[in-house]
Every structure is written in C-alpha cells, then in structure tokens.
Amino acid sequence: MWIQTEFTLKPRGNGFHLITGEVLANLPQLPRTGMLNLFIKHTSAALTINENADPDVRADLRSIFDRLVREGEPYYRHTMEGLDDMPAHAKASIIGQSVTIPVSGGRLNLGTWQGIYLCEFRDCGGARKVVATIAGE
Numbered sequence: 001m002w003i004q005t006e007f008t009l010k011p012r013g014n015g016f017h018l019i020t021g022e023v024l025a026n027l028p029q030l031p032r033t034g035m036l037n038l039f040i041k042h043t044s045a046a047l048t049i050n051e052n053a054d055p056d057v058r059a060d061l062r063s064i065f066d067r068l069v070r071e072g073e074p075y076y077r078h079t080m081e082g083l084d085d086m087p088a089h090a091k092a093s094i095i096g097q098s099v100t101i102p103v104s105g106g107r108l109n110l111g112t113w114q115g116i117y118l119c120e121f122r123d124c125g126g127a128r129k130v131v132a133t134i135a136g137e
Contacts, residue, residue, distance in 0.1 A: 034136015052115025
C-alpha cells in the first residue's frame with residue numbers, strides 16, 4: 001500500500017516548533033506496519049526529530065543555529081529577501097527537508113522523548129507545505 005497526501009502547516013515564527021500533533025491530525029489512518037516519510041516543500045525551513053519534553057531544547061537549538069549561521073554576513077550575495085533569507089537556506093540545507101519514521105501497530109514508532117519538529121528559519125516564513133508518503137501493509 002502506498003498513500004501520498006499533502007497538507008499545510010500553520011505559519012510560525014523563527015524557531016524550532018514541535019509539530020507531531022499537527023502532523024498526525026493531517027495524516028490518513030496509518031497502516032499496521034510501514035514507513036512514513038515527511039518532506040517539506042521549502043528551501044528556508046526544515047524537518048527533524050528531537051527532544052519533545054523540555055522546551056529548553058527548542059530554545060537551545062535556535063541559539064546554536066543562530067550562532068552557527070549568522071545573519072548579515074558581508075560575504076552573502078543572496079540578500080534581496082532580507083537578512084534572514086540566506087542564513088535560512090544554509091540552516092535548512094544543514095538539517096534537511098525530510099524525515100522518515102517507522103510505523104508499528106498503526107502508530108508512529110517514535111522514541112519516548114522524540115517529536116517531529118518544524119525548523120522555521122525565516123522571521124515570517126508563512127504556511128509551510130508538507131508531503132506525507134506512507135508505505136505499508
């Protein structure tokens with residue numbers, strides 16, 4: 001069985017946002033066993049899996065990435081869309097546009113402390129489109 005659907009995440013500001021619940025609300029019934037791939041259709045945002053319990057993790061991740069790839073560097077050429085644009089592309093390339101999660105017993109087989117994150121790297125990125133591809137039996 002293969003199912004593919006596309007949905008839109010609500011707009012969020014710059015930061016790391018736990019979206020597991022929003023993703024699940026937009027998925028069809030999951031198979032008993034299989035895989036879920038989520039792909040974000042943007043070049044200035046990313047998806048990842050990380051700690052879902054302590055909100056300090058989200059703040060720390062933002063601080064780390066803001067220090068790793070700074071805004072307003074004089075060597076950036078792609079600057080027409082604002083100071084946050086080129087850094088957003090670089091950060092998204094570092095993290096990546098997709099995650100794959102096993103499905104077991106009709107549920108996402110995430111670890112106890114794992115959640116799905118939208119990594120929004122623009123100050124005003126807007127709504128983000130995600131393609132969900134489900135394979136299973």
